[in-house]
Amino acid sequence: MNGGVEPVSVNWHIWPWCNYRCRFCFAHFKGICTPLSMNQAVKIPEILRKAGTEKLTLAGGEPTLCSHLREVLQASKEAGLTTMIISNGTRLNKTYLSTIADLVDWIALSVDSASEQVEKALGRGDGNHVALVREVAKRIHEFGIRFKVNTVVTSMNWGEDMRSFVAELKPRRWKVFQMLPIKGENDDSFADLATMNGQFEAFVARHECLNPVKEDNRAMTDSYLMMDPLGRFFQNTGGSYGFGPSILEVGVQDAIQRAGWDRRKFLVRGGHYQWRPGGKVIADDKEIFGVLRERGREIGC
Numbered sequence: 266m267n268g269g270v271e272p273v274s275v276n277w278h279i280w281p282w283c284n285y286r287c288r289f290c291f292a293h294f295k296g297i298c299t300p301l302s303m304n305q306a307v308k309i310p311e312i313l314r315k316a317g318t319e320k321l322t323l324a325g326g327e328p329t330l331c332s333h334l335r336e337v338l339q340a341s342k343e344a345g346l347t348t349m350i351i352s353n354g355t356r357l358n359k360t361y362l363s364t365i366a367d368l369v370d371w372i373a374l375s376v377d378s379a380s381e382q383v384e385k386a387l388g389r390g391d392g393n394h395v396a397l398v399r400e401v402a403k404r405i406h407e408f409g410i411r412f413k414v415n416t417v418v419t420s421m422n423w424g425e426d427m428r429s430f431v432a433e434l435k436p437r438r439w440k441v442f443q444m445l446p447i448k449g450e451n452d453d454s455f456a457d458l459a460t461m462n463g464q465f466e467a468f469v470a471r472h473e474c475l476n477p478v479k480e481d482n483r484a485m486t487d488s489y490l491m492m493d494p495l496g497r498f499f500q501n502t503g504g505s506y507g508f509g510p511s512i513l514e515v516g517v518q519d520a521i522q523r524a525g526w527d528r529r530k531f532l533v534r535g536g537h538y539q540w541r542p543g544g545k546v547i548a549d550d551k552e553i554f555g556v557l558r559e560r561g562r563e564i565g566c
């Protein structure tokens with residue numbers, strides 16, 4: 266890297282569309298009709314790697330709906346990146362997983378409750394998401410892919426005890442997010458689903474024995490290097506998205522400077538953890554390799 270800020274971990278929302286309709290979703294990309302072509306998309310990993318990126322997380326929308334996801338993962342591995350996808354799990358059947366298993370280091374599944382009714386009411390699927398996650402988590406373990414769980418805390422699940430369910434899923438890392446309001450993305454639902462004072466913290470405290478990586482609204486603001494389906498970094502400063510130019514047009518450093526990123530907040534929230542065995546870690550973090558499982562056993566859940 267030639268000076269500037271090292272974009273060590275990038276979340277690329279590679280695909281703008283999803284087959285779920287989560288009411289708290291903040292990743293709709295309504296203005297994008299045509300994402301990057303495969304030929305354009307496969308250039309991104311090498312460009313990021315040369316700028317200092319170590320880990321590339323592919324999100325959406327639902328990234329497995331992207332027909333060239335495998336090609337982008339392949340390009341990422343050729344560039345030397347640690348790879349992760351964040352998925353709702355609906356397309357992660359055995360056949361699909363076998364096509365990407367050698368190219369993906371981590372898979373994160375999103376699930377917010379052990380109750381099918383709650384997930385359905387949140388828009389996370391049609392009433393079978395919990396069963397799906399149980400099944401897909403097992404499959405991910407069978408393929409030997411590192412597994413993570415993402416949970417969004419809202420007014421509908423803050424009082425739930427998810428210890429037993431999460432321990433059963435055996436993730437290496439469990440991330441717990443406070444529902445984040447973003448203008449133009451989830452305004453309609455925020456009044457219904459926002460957590461009130463102390464509710465997010467109560468959820469975290471109830472699950473402390475599983476050592477979740479917790480992110481409230483403040484921790485999530487400006488602390489992610491997020492890239493949209495067109496290769497543009499964007500930030501959530503002030504509660505709405507601001508997009509910079511594409512890295513394909515101006516390069517990574519210029520694109521980061523114009524979109525903004527708070528690297529200190531990224532480190533403080535534990536964004537640089539040991540995602541690769543033996544990898545260096547810039548800051549202390551809440552990494553929990555193996556710990557979550559042990560804690561789960563200790564409390565008998």
Ligand code: SF4
Nearest residue numbers: 283285287290326353
């Ligand atoms: S699964 Fe993710 S991308 Fe899809 S609607 Fe839900 S939060 Fe949004």
